[in-house]
Amino acid sequence: MNSVLIKSPPHAIEAEQAVLGGLMLDPNAYDRIADRLSESDFYRRDHAMIFRAIGELVGKREPADAVTLADWFDAKGISDMVGGASYIIGLANTTPSAANIGSYARIVRGKSQMRQVIDAATHACAAAFDPDSDPAAVVDAAVRALMGIGKAHTDHEMTVREALRRLNDRMVKLHAAGGALPGIPSGIAELDSKLGGFQDGDLILIPARPSMGKTSLLGFSVAHAASKGFPVGLISGEQPGEQLALRWVAAHAKIDAHRIRNAHLGDHEWPKLTMANADLAALPLWIYDRSAPTIDELKRVARKWKQQHGIRGLYVDYAQRVEGKGRTRYEQVSEVARELKTLARDLNIPVIALAQVNRGVEQRADKRPGMADIADSGELEKEADQVVMLYRDDYYNAESQDKGIAELIVEKNRHGATGVIKVGWNAAHMDFFDLANGREQRIVRDYEAREWA
DSSP states (O other): OOOOOOOOOOOOHHHHHHHHHHHHHOGGGHHHHTTTOOGGGOSSHHHHHHHHHHHHHHHTTOOOSHHHHHHHHHHHTOGGGGTHHHHHHHHHHTOOOSTTHHHHHHHHHHHHHHHHHHHHHHHHHHHHHOTTSOHHHHHHHHHHHHHHHTSOGGGSOOOHHHHHHHHHHHHHHHHHTTSOOSSBOOSOHHHHHHHTSBOTTOEEEEEEOTTSSHHHHHHHHHHHHHHTTOOEEEEESSSOHHHHHHHHHHHHHTOOHHHHHTTOOOTTHHHHHHHHHHHHHTSOEEEEOOSSOBHHHHHHHHHHHHHHHOOSEEEEEOGGGSBOSSSSHHHHHHHHHHHHHHHHHHHTSOEEEEEEBOGGGGGSSSOOOOGGGBSSOSHHHHHOSEEEEEEOHHHHOTTOTTTTEEEEEEEEETTSOOEEEEEEEETTTTEEEEEETTEEEOOOOGGGSSOOO
């Protein structure tokens, strides 16, 4: 008779016992591992119950030693489910100290992740063999499940003490970095100062009327972030990749975009074009340019980029161009708004999205848009952490005193102040730049630190 080898799921019983014993010896160690371990990470059910009990006692600021734990289970009438007081006391007695509890917690968490991989793969295989399954949905579910494995459950559940510890850790890191920008730079110094950069987990909305230059602003910003070493992704539902490349080359080489499009360049400009192509090709920047992508499609691409390339930011052109579910346009855009914010939180990256503004602003004397002018959905302004309206007065007024100047109107900022920031706009190069003393002050990019012939 052939014997069948049955493998048990990955687990480390001794490491689980050492974690529980260490917590009984030093309940203060709970906060050190609470953000990387949860009760679901324990293989044995009795160990998960003991871990949960320790967490409840610590949360009430009560002792969580072997005696109090045994009393806790006795009071609930479930002592037999964890082996009784003798097993709990034995855990504490066989653990010499809590000094290595972090190492033991990593082992327990690692085994838990391996079990989750097996579970996710099993579900994916079952779905893939189902002839009625939607391939795109199967892939999306598999990627989402695998990406979620890397995040501890308690990332989202914590005591106020843990929240304060995380804040303190962030402040220490910022101080050690000399007060460096906490988020991804936009490329506009004053905007970065006001927002603190584009920060992880935030949805940043940039609404404007057509022809204001919002696609150029987004392209400028994404290229600047990539030039500073941040891997970033761009979802372009509005323009194909070739047109985006044209904008970047024109801005980088300082050559009129119209002449690049028609290849009408002087002999001295071809070397600039070649240099710009080489510099831009080296950027950690990924593009997805399908027209009107669905929100599920957008999320799949973003998760893939996060997993494969470790992107630090996602840029979307533009929110109303993304197709959502729903019977009405309002319902579809509302879903897109919620999903973009959820994606920012889930991937822990900033999502920067353009948005259209209603044409009603054209009927007003002051055509500067406000949040109420965002087209198709109030959910966009509600879900956004920052809203930065883009406006150019010279578009409407040929005699404007602000020719070649754009306004970035910070209408909403959950992290700080609002206000108006003026920046330069070069239509020929499709480029934005800081203003200093009324003269053009170019944004210094890493790839501009050389002289062009």
